[in-house]
Amino acid sequence: MRLIRKIFSKSRSLEDGIFFDSISEILGFAPLNLEHFKKAFTHRSSNKQDSIGNAINYERLEFLGDAMLSAVIAAHLFNKVPAGDEGYLTKMRSKIVSREHLNELGKDLNLVRFIESKVPVQHFGENIHGNIFESLVGAIYLDRGYEYCEKFIQKRVIIPYVDIARLEGKVISYKSLLIEWCQKEKRQFHYDIFDDNGIDGQRFFGVKLSIDEKVIAKARATSKKKAEEKASQRAYFAFQKKIDLK
Incomplete structure (x- = not known):
């Protein structure tokens, strides 16, 4: 990570440097392409577009991150609970990736501090926290692939929060x-x-x-x-x- 940070520091702006360091601390590794992570925190109200007119915001990354979370959590439960049938595993995965839980994860990491938006943060609903947590996971997948994505989810979701016995008694709705x-x-x-x-x-x-x-x-x-x-x-x-x- 030190070598990557040293190379990156030669061309980065001060603002990018602060963002790079903050994201690296959250991830536990250095980003290879910071643009993925900038997009992960860009709200649609920014009205940004790429060179061919495609919208630049976190919504597509949110979709990707949701899929990655579901895949990693599903694999963890499949291996952790060999006696669990399809219905049980589906219900447990739903508890882990519930909107309420994802919002808590986003809040714990204070991800809203990175959002680029023309709308004041206080006007966002609660789900913004979970949405950008998912978009961050999507950015990790694009930047580093499945292995790093899995490591991040293990570190930030599974190890600190996934207690099978406690989740069995948790009411989703x-x-x-x-x-x-x-x-x-x-x-x-x-x-x-x-x-x-x-x-x-x-x-x-x-x-x-x-x-x-x-x-x-x-x-x-x-x-x-x-x-x-x-x-x-x-x-x-x-x-x-x-x-x-x-």
């Missing part, structure tokens, strides 16, 4: 869990969603979750999906003993 239970128990359920704007003018959604015509839980959030999930979580804890027995 309380809504899915609750619906599955209701269907098995032949219980009627309904999510009643309505606008619930606050005094600050920000748009909120309220939800009432009814089971067998009785309101079990209420919640409020900035999106319908979040409000439903929050209400489902509250309902789950109300019925936890019954659900966990199934």
